[in-house]
Amino acid sequence: MGRFFYDNVTNSVEMDDRxxxxxxxxxxxxxxxxxxxxxxxxxxxxxxxxxxxxxxxISVQFQFAGSRQPQINPRWIDALMESANSADGLRMVPEPQG
Structure with missing residues (x-):
């Protein structure tokens, strides 16, 4: 499990490296x-x-638990970018399969 840090080390969220x-x-x-x-x-x-x-x-940091870069799914990037560009902002959306 990796961690997203916002502004300082006390503001963070744990999430899967991928x-x-x-x-x-x-x-x-x-x-x-x-x-x-x-x-x-x-x-x-x-x-x-x-x-x-x-x-x-504002400072942000990304800390990964693993040493290897996960394989990137371009379709998931597109779906996340669409979310980020919406009025509601960036939300974790399910990874598209296929």
Whole structure:
């Protein structure tokens, strides 16, 4: 399990390395373009939710538990980017199969 850090080490969310690798590509693309965004995460059991306002001036970090880069699914990147560009902001969507 990897970890997404926001602003400092006390604001973090744990998630699967594969999902984190895909989110990293989407978040970094948006921030590199100077496009702030809302990022919503929910607990594994759906009992709580956290929203993060991501802006190019706020520090974010991605810590991976494994040493190997997960294989990237371009269709999942597209689905996550579509979510990031929506009025609701970036949300974890299921990985498209196929």
């Amino acid at each position: 999902a984190l690798a895909h989110l990293r590509l989407v978040i970094m693309t948006k921030l590199r373009r100077g496009e702030p965004l809302m990022f919503e995460t929910s607990s594994p059991h759906g009992t709580s939710r956290r929203d993060f306002w991501l802006h190019p001036t």
